[in-house]
Amino acid sequence: MTTCPRPGDLYLYLEGGLGPYKARALEEHVERCAGCREALAERRLLHEAFTTLPPFEVPPDFAASVMAGLPEPEEVRSGWLGPLVASAASLVVGLLGFNLLTGAGLSDVLLACGRLVGSAAAGLLPFAAKCFKVAAILARASADLAAMLFEAAGTGFRTVGPWGVALVLGLGGAGLLLALFGARRHLSQGEEP
Secondary structure, rough: OOOOOHHHHHHHOOOOOOOOHHHHHHHHHHHHHHHHHHHHHHHHHHHHHHHHOOOOOOOOOOHHHHHHHHOOOOOOOOHHHHHHHHHHHHHHHHHHHHHHHHHHOOHHHHHHHHHHHHHHHHHHHHHHHHHHHHHHHHHHHHHHHHHHHHHHHHHHHHHHHHHHHHHHHHHHHHHHHHHHHHHHHHHHHOOOO
8 A cells, every 4th residue: 555545444444344455455554654553543442432332222202302392494485576676776786886986877887788788699699509500410410320320239239139139238248347346446445546
């Protein structure tokens, strides 16, 4: 083990949850690393303290007594007037602040806002139209590709017969299982992928 083990690995080691290879690698690392040796000793004390505690038994009516002690929930009134008033007030405060800071009148502010929205729309609408065209082309191409793949798969399955299909599916499943177990083993060693 070239890097220090994770704290969870130390607990797994103490509980006997590591495999023999990983446990031996951890033991070898702890022999060389004083920090990990101290961390393992601290966790060993905690582990022994927790395992010697008597089991805690919950009374059978515990959940009912907790639920009875909770206050009744208030009914939430969903209104539109409060948010509308708040947004109108913030707009007025914003316009007044802009007027005080710049000296511009309300018509100037509205004209500037209109120009800003117009220029933004003039720049964004052609881009959005192009994006929609590209998305439509990609959707058609992917649908055609999917249809071709399904047709090719059907032709291939008819060509190789049921035993060939079973062989291909079995080999594909075995390859997938090998990849999953390999990734799991790689991640369980504490290395980044």
